[in-house]
Amino acid sequence: MSLLVPVASSYPFRFALVAGCVVTAAAWLVPPSQAPAAKVSVAIPVVVPPAAEPVAAPVEPVVAAVAPVRSSELMFVFQADGDTYMKLATLEAAKSADGEAPEDGGDHSGVAMPRHGKLRHSHGEDGVDAVTASVALRHVPAAYATWQGQKVKVDNICEATVIGFAVVARVTGDPSYAGEAETWTAASVMANGSRMLAAKLDDCVGTYARTASLPNVVVPTKLVDAKLQQAAIAALIASPASQETQRAWDAQRTDTGRAPNLWHSDGAVTAEVLRHPITGEIFVSAHGRADGGCGDPEANVWGLFRVVDGSLVPVQLRQLGEIRTIDALIDLEGDGDFELLGKPWLGDAELLTRASGDEIDSLSVPFHGCPC
Structure with a gap:
């Protein structure tokens, strides 16, 4: 009696079945004293899964830089x-x-x-x-x-x-x-x-x-650097604006029967070192002022210097004009350029100008009287 098993009729299966029968028969025919047959290595195919589709790294959205809010409002x-x-x-x-x-x-x-x-x-x-x-x-x-x-x-x-x-x-x-x-x-x-x-x-x-919704007015930070202060004072005194002041000073003293002298010997020349909090740049502001009575000579010169590699680079060197007292240097627009807040001789007004001297606005109180 034979046992019939349904077998798939594919060629590889029939080949494997015949090979198995041959090996079994050989095992029965080999005498026990004979050395066993050499092992047969059968390569087993390895199915390699298809490579995964590359996944693109997420791209961060590009956000355009927001320009700083700048306003000259004051x-x-x-x-x-x-x-x-x-x-x-x-x-x-x-x-x-x-x-x-x-x-x-x-x-x-x-x-x-x-x-x-x-x-x-x-x-x-x-x-x-x-x-x-x-x-x-x-x-x-x-x-x-x-x-x-x-x-x-x-x-x-x-x-x-x-x-x-x-x-x-x-x-x-x-x-x-x-x-x-x-x-x-x-x-x-x-x-x-x-x-x-x-x-x-x-x-x-x-x-x-x-x-209130605008950025604060930029106010520079005051620093202490005696070397820079002295250098700025010397540069101001040697400037063309100072020399022009000296000529007018000498002429007025001569006209009133007095001997010429240096304008800055009678007046105060001061300097302050400032750091711009946005740009980080260092500046030195130097102001020379000499006030006399009516008919006396006067001086009012100002210099603003940018510090570059330890040296002073002039930004402004000029007669200061109507402003006689500098209350503050500020930066309205936050653009790195300074404006001046100050008062005139009698202190009867608030003045706001560009560093160049161009007036932006003023708040005045007219004085009626004799200032002398």
Whole structure:
């Protein structure tokens, strides 16, 4: 009897079956004393799986660099009648009794006087007479009405909100020099003072302000380096601006019967080292000033130097002009270039200029009197 098993009829299977029978028969036919047959090595095919598809590394999205926010906005801050105001614009000048008008200045000079409320006159401890009058929002020029409710930062440290608007006029000195009565009145202050449209702030006291959402005004860090300070002072004294000052100084002394001398022997020359917090560059500002009485010679020269590989490279070397006291060097736009905040001889104004001397804005208080 035979056992029938269904077998696949493929050729490889039949070959393997025959080979197995031959090997089995050989095993029965070989005598026990004969050495066993050599082992037969049979190669077993290895199936190699297909290579995996390469997976691309994730690509980070390219984000365009955001340009720094730059703004030249800087608004002067002052106090009047116990409140804090921010200057928005100079108003059209009013003629005084002698027919002359106070000086205008700044980028927004000449705005027409808006309708306003009753004039309120006050005299401050600083000797400034001021007149304020509220302006309803509907009467504020459209270019400035948008300040209503805006937040501003004063001197980089104090945040305030614009809560209203006013017309403000300020003046100082002797009213008789303006052809007025012995005391200032609301009408005479309006006629002879500096008149401006101002925003009323709910808080803060300071010098300047800007929109709170803008970056802070860049203020350089003061360093101490006596060697750089002395080098800047020497460079300023040797500069063409200093030499021009010396010639005028000698001529005026000679005209008044005095012997010539060095202008800086009578005046103070100071220097300070500054590091720009954004660019990291080092600067030295040197200022030489000599103030005499009426008819005396005067000096007012300034130099700004950039420190490059330990050497001073002049950025500005010039007569400083109307600014007599430098209160601060600042960078409005954060572009690495400085602006100057300062005061004139009598200290009756705040001045903001480029390093070149070009005026950006001012906050003045006209002085009526004899300064000598």
